[in-house]
Amino acid sequence: VESILKIGDLMRNLLLIWMVLCSLCGTRAYAISAEDLATRNGEIAFGQAWLKNTRERLYERVDPFCIDLLETWLIRLKNHFDLGSMPITALCLNGVGFNAFAAPGGIIGVNRGIYLDLDSESQVMAVLAHELAHLSQRHHYRSLRNSERISTGTLATLAGIVAAIATQQGQAAQSLIMGGQAANASSALAYSRDYEREADRLGLAALGRAGYRLESMSEVLKILAAKQSQSSEKLAFLSTHPLGIERQSDLDARLAQFKDYEEGSPVISDPDFQFFRCLQIEGLEPPINGPSNFSCSSIHSMLKHFRTGNFSKALMIFDGLPTQYKNTFSGFDIEIALTLKTGDFKRTESAISTVALFFPSWLQPDIARVDLAIAQSKPILPRAIRERMIQRPERLDLWRALGRFAQAFKQEHFMFEARAWDALLHGKFEAASTQLKRARASWPTTLDQRPLDLLDQAINQSKAL
Ligand SMILES: [Zn+2]
Known part of the structure; x- marks a missing residue:
């Protein structure tokens, strides 16, 4: 089984090499560039183009019920962020590891593996709220801008970086991208700890306004920390969303400030969620x-x-x-x-x-x-x-x-x-x-x-x- 997994990794890495090389050969003129990520419309166009190119590697679970439910969860939360008319693309994925991601333009993917560890709708909503917060704060764009590559980035390079953020190819992807055109892009591979705290904080407020238990955000962080301590490999989710001790304490301190939210009814009942x-x-x-x-x-x-x-x-x-x-x-x-x-x-x-x-x-x-x-x-x-x-x-x-x-x-x-x-x-x-x-x-x-x-x-x- 292990060798099959390694071949899978190799193939994914080869695809990334291809993406980076293609950004170098420049045979294709892209109508949108990194700068377009600065506007919502440009971001949506980028996201849709990125999804089309990445889709095959995402191990999609084309299950109408799963997609409808995930969409409903996301739309309920989305109204509590400053996301305007951003469309939501919900992707149910077959990945077995604990992972979820947000890509520019409102694309959210969730591995079915997260349900091994999460046992309530409000915990799932905590993960989704965190992801939507990254989108509402344009953390992709700000990461890229901070890495001072924004004026020279091509869509393919960006796509490679976003693919790495989304699907987390780990060190291999990082060195590939750094070895390619995207020097200094490593900072864009994972959200910074500041962005993590910001996403936790805004996610928490949205979670409360949407009528969910605030404690679920803290529960998810504890689940992740416990999982990480049991495993020798770094969790994919934590590679892109670094944990840090300060993240948990920062969150616990904020929980006290948000006590006045009222709990509402979930999208589906608890037996339904189970x-x-x-x-x-x-x-x-x-x-x-x-x-x-x-x-x-x-x-x-x-x-x-x-x-x-x-x-x-x-x-x-x-x-x-x-x-x-x-x-x-x-x-x-x-x-x-x-x-x-x-x-x-x-x-x-x-x-x-x-x-x-x-x-x-x-x-x-x-x-x-x-x-x-x-x-x-x-x-x-x-x-x-x-x-x-x-x-x-x-x-x-x-x-x-x-x-x-x-x-x-x-x-x-x-x-x-x-x-x-x-x-x-x-x-x-x-x-x-x-x-x-x-x-x-x-x-x-x-x-x-x-x-x-x-x-x-x-x-x-x-x-x-
Ligand atoms: Zn994060």
């Missing part, structure tokens, strides 16, 4: 001093039956769960997945409608309706999903759903459309153009042409960056 947590940590090795995983055992055995195709057994275990777990949004998500397989479509319908009623902004119900159409052999693409695609074309899960639909009913025009968006969201503009051409060629004349125009526009806009 269910969600079990789903996220499936197959991961629990930490020695982590929260109890007792309640996860039946959920994990249910998932095991589901993965091996024993759907009726999985549904039986689900039906045997305590009602307080079943009647949760995590429960509905699982009920949808299970009943789609067992053919209990009335139950699928009912679970979908319940989620849609409580969270009208979530894409998960509409995506589930696509899978329901597939399960029922109804080759008509639900109208609502088309509207979502127009509103939220950046959501990869929509295009994956269209791909499943196209595959099931052999509708190749949709297959080409789905592949084009997938390629575009991964920064592969040539492939996207090719797939668009194929979609055009196979698009039925009776069908609305606007999806093609939208795609064409999006490809041209991305190319311009």
